[in-house]
Amino acid sequence: xxxxxxxxxxxxxxxxxxxxxxxxxxxxxxxxxxxxxxxxxxxxxxxxxxxxxxxxxxxxxxxxxxxxxxxxxxxxxxxxxxxxxxxxxxxxxxxxxxxxxxxxxxxxxxxxxxxxxxxxxxxxxxxxxxxxxxxxxxxxxxxxxxxxxxxxxxxxxxxxxxxxxxxxxxxxxxxxxxxxxxxxxxxxxxxxxxxxxxxxxxxxxxx
Numbered sequence: 735x736x737x738x739x740x741x742x743x744x745x746x747x748x749x750x751x752x753x754x755x756x757x758x759x760x761x762x763x764x765x766x767x768x769x770x771x772x773x774x775x776x777x778x779x780x781x782x783x784x785x786x787x788x789x790x791x792x793x794x795x796x797x798x799x800x801x802x803x804x805x806x807x808x809x810x811x812x813x814x815x816x817x818x819x820x821x822x823x824x825x826x827x828x829x830x831x832x833x834x835x836x837x838x839x840x841x842x843x844x845x846x847x848x849x850x851x852x853x854x855x856x857x858x859x860x861x862x863x864x865x866x867x868x869x870x871x872x873x874x875x876x877x878x879x880x881x882x883x884x885x886x887x888x889x890x891x892x893x894x895x896x897x898x899x900x901x902x903x904x905x906x907x908x909x910x911x912x913x914x915x916x917x918x919x920x921x922x923x924x925x926x927x928x929x930x931x932x933x934x935x936x937x938x939x940x941x
Contacts, residue, residue, distance in 0.1 A: 736764075738766075739767070739908075741768060744847075744855070745904050747794065747904070753798070754922065770818070770819075775817070802848050824843065827872045827884070828869070839869060846859075
């Protein structure tokens, strides 16, 4: 069975889904696209946004056990830009050159934000993070005009798919089945993740 996965690197619920999507990818083909939900929007973190984000993060922690550190909470309180673009550039470069490493490396980049409290909206932070993960070749291409065009094209593809499947948010998982494409409820990606493939297959068998 094949899947399409739509995400944004700064989406907290995509962090919640990181273990589930990683487990699913061990046994199934997943075509990954960023929708650019938080890419180059000019969004700034203010007190209201920080409160909203931390409320969601607390709920995610309760549901999944995934950590959100005090360092990360202090990062939210500092304000600043909320921009997923450089993470998206990193992800599309990984997808094109090292597809098997995309999800594992992205999971580590998520931890840099949510666990270590590093501001992955910033180019320098993403670049240094990739170097620390032994992805220097990817890090060196982040600022290239061709790389950024590739990222924008990838976002456009993701947005087209979201429109095609009437999806308004991320994370979103679409299964390609004998009966056509089916939107999978996102909770399958962050609940009982050890059995994610089995649970999705059972869900599809009942349709």
